[in-house]
Amino acid sequence: MPSREEQELASRRQKLKIWRDLGYELYPPLFSLSHNSRQIVKLAEQAPVLSGNTVSESQTVSVAGRLMTIRPHGALWFATLQDQAGTIQMAAMEKLSGEKVWQLLPALDRGDIIGAEGLVVKTKRGEPTVLVKKITPLAKALALLPEKWHGLKDIEQRLRHRYIDLMMDSEVRELFVKKSNFWRTVRAHLSGAGFLEVETPALEAVAGGADANPFITHHDALDENFYLRISLELPLKRLLVGGFEKVFEIGKVFRNEGIDTEHLQDYDMCEFYWAYADYEILMDFVEKLYQDLVRSVAGSLLSSYQGKSIDWSGSWPRYDYFQLIEELTGENLAGLTDVVKLRKLLDKHKIKYDNNMGAGRLIDLFWKKAARPQVQGPIFLINHPLEVSPLAKRHRSLPGRVERMQVIAVGSELGNGFSELNDPVDQRIRFEEQMKLRQAGDSEAQMLDEDFITALEYGMPPAAGFGFSERLFSFIVDKPIRETVIFPPMRSK
Numbered sequence: 001m002p003s004r005e006e007q008e009l010a011s012r013r014q015k016l017k018i019w020r021d022l023g024y025e026l027y028p029p030l031f032s033l034s035h036n037s038r039q040i041v042k043l044a045e046q047a048p049v050l051s052g053n054t055v056s057e058s059q060t061v062s063v064a065g066r067l068m069t070i071r072p073h074g075a076l077w078f079a080t081l082q083d084q085a086g087t088i089q090m091a092a093m094e095k096l097s098g099e100k101v102w103q104l105l106p107a108l109d110r111g112d113i114i115g116a117e118g119l120v121v122k123t124k125r126g127e128p129t130v131l132v133k134k135i136t137p138l139a140k141a142l143a144l145l146p147e148k149w150h151g152l153k154d155i156e157q158r159l160r161h162r163y164i165d166l167m168m169d170s171e172v173r174e175l176f177v178k179k180s181n182f183w184r185t186v187r188a189h190l191s192g193a194g195f196l197e198v199e200t201p202a203l204e205a206v207a208g209g210a211d212a213n214p215f216i217t218h219h220d221a222l223d224e225n226f227y228l229r230i231s232l233e234l235p236l237k238r239l240l241v242g243g244f245e246k247v248f249e250i251g252k253v254f255r256n257e258g259i260d261t262e263h264l265q266d267y268d269m270c271e272f273y274w275a276y277a278d279y280e281i282l283m284d285f286v287e288k289l290y291q292d293l294v295r296s297v298a299g300s301l302l303s304s305y306q307g308k309s310i311d312w313s314g315s316w317p318r319y320d321y322f323q324l325i326e327e328l329t330g331e332n333l334a335g336l337t338d339v340v341k342l343r344k345l346l347d348k349h350k351i352k353y354d355n356n357m358g359a360g361r362l363i364d365l366f367w368k369k370a371a372r373p374q375v376q377g378p379i380f381l382i383n384h385p386l387e388v389s390p391l392a393k394r395h396r397s398l399p400g401r402v403e404r405m406q407v408i409a410v411g412s413e414l415g416n417g418f419s420e421l422n423d424p425v426d427q428r429i430r431f432e433e434q435m436k437l438r439q440a441g442d443s444e445a446q447m448l449d450e451d452f453i454t455a456l457e458y459g460m461p462p463a464a465g466f467g468f469s470e471r472l473f474s475f476i477v478d479k480p481i482r483e484t485v486i487f488p489p490m491r492s493k
Contacts (some may be wrong), residue, residue: 005144011109012142018107019137022100031115031138034062037081037088043120044128050091050121057119063088063130064115064138066167067108068145077105081116081130084173089129090116101135111141159482160490175477176486178297182473183250185296186270189289195246195272200235202228202252206449209233209391212255213443215265228254232271233391233465234452237420240275240463241455248272253469262412262471264481265489271467278419279403282464283380286407286415287316290378290472297476305410305478310378318380318405321367328371333363335400342366356441360387377409390430390446392418393462407468412475417466424456 002010020026035043040061047058065083067090072078077092094102108114115136121129146168158165165172187197205224207214209231219226232249239247250270257263274282294301294312301313319327322334329349336342342362346353351369353362363385375381383395384404392402403419421427431453437445474481482488 008144009142012140015107015109016140019104019140022104022107024104024137026137027139028136031064031136032062033064033115036085037063037065037083038085040088040120040130041086041128044122047120047122047128050123050129050131058131059120060117060133061120061130062115062117065113066141067110067112067114070108070110072105079108081114082167086170089123089127090118090132091121091123091129092132092135097132098134101132104135104137108135108137109141111143111145112137113139113141155483156490159488162487166486175479175484178477179470179473179484181296182293182470182476183268183270185293186250186289189292190248190270190272193246193285195248195274196244198236198239198244198247198249199251200229200232200249202254204229206447206451208446208449208452210253210255211388211444211446213257215254215256230255231467232269233467234449236271236273237460237463237465238452238455240273240420241458241460245275245461246272259482259489262474262481264485267470267481267485269467269469271465273420273463273465275461275463277464278462279382279405279417279464282417282419282466283316283318283382283405286405286417286466290407290415293472294476297473303476303478305412305475308376308410310376310409312378316378316380316407318382321381321384321401324375324381325367325371328374329366331366331370333366336363354441356437358387358437358440358442360385361437361442364388372408372413373411375408375411377407378414379408381406381408387433389418390434391421391427393421393423394426409475412471414472414475415466415468417464420460420463420465422456422460422462424453427456428453 016026040063043059063081063083065081067079068082068087069080075094079090080087081090092101092105115138116130116132117134118130118132121131123129146164191197203219203226205226207227207230212230214227214230216225216227230253232251232253236247236249248270250268252266253269254266256265291301291312294303301311303310303312326332331345337359339359339362342359343353346362346366349370351365353365357365382405383398383401386394386400386402389402389404392404395401395403405417406413407415431446431448434446435448470484471481474484477484
């Protein structure tokens, strides 16, 4: 005997025949709407009250959406219609809605998408309602909507069936409205400051601009392997060579690394480059940009992350890299280049490391594991060691350091920028040092990009550059980054 679910699924398919028998086109190509649910609620403030089997003349509207509940009551029929703006109550009366509508109603199921024309009214309890005069079925839900979904703890199920998650949970839909506002604010802020938005290729012959492991793909027409870009940096700096002075890009980058609450393999990033500026000017600019972004998402300059409150207002303190490490851990690493001593230090603090790591990476690992988690922020971390900053300009007064800054809050890195290295000879030396690390087994060390060095040989103006990813958005809304991506990469079943 078929299960109850199997019977329900068969019933839904049979109801399609009723739609056809009543003369409705199955899956019609369009429907003309006049209002959304939010606008209906506003109209209903001045609407007449539905009373008995009569209603005063009211404004006629057309709406469309998904039926989320259906509540027949004899000669009355009520339903909840959901569209992107929210929900609205639908009502039908046998004497007022017409014979064809009344014949169609039993063939409608929870989950069906319909269009409807009717009058805007209020119930005696003041509920905004569309009193239906005409219904156009638009798409049959042949699968069953879950009865209980909101608050579902199985994150994998929610992410794998994200369309159901969006359908059933208004908070999830609102999250992605906020994310859209986040990127809209980025564009408005940068464009308003005179930056030109550009697009650069996602396929690169050399993966550069970041310490990350790239994905590799094959271009059949050229019979060449290409890397999916891990950064937007080097193409954008080529544009500075070409004569543009302020450029930015928001685009996908791809990094073949682990999944955790802060990292994905496929995500959106923004980078911008500013000729004739340095990292000091950059910090002032980034501070205002981030304050705009927090305000657009959180509604104020206060947000929280993992139970800790963050105040983004005012001027953020700037901490020297080595001085902050010493302040937080008691360890003075400035000038320390002996790999053996650094390994002993990490062993002392029970920090695991790879044996192919050089001194710079070991120091930075110590920062990330022992010091950074203690930072409340927001702060600017400045003046990083040269070894871990192959694209940054040498510091003008601190040997072995670069003019680099990072935004840090509640132990997370939320953006990275520097005065850009524009000396082609120094850049070649840095790339060659990185290649030695790659040959020693460091797969995330940067590759030597001959074309980029050639571009620098034509002359690139002094410049500042900065990059941040959608991790910043996930941080502001206090959610793991996978939950703030509509369709994150998932393991196949």
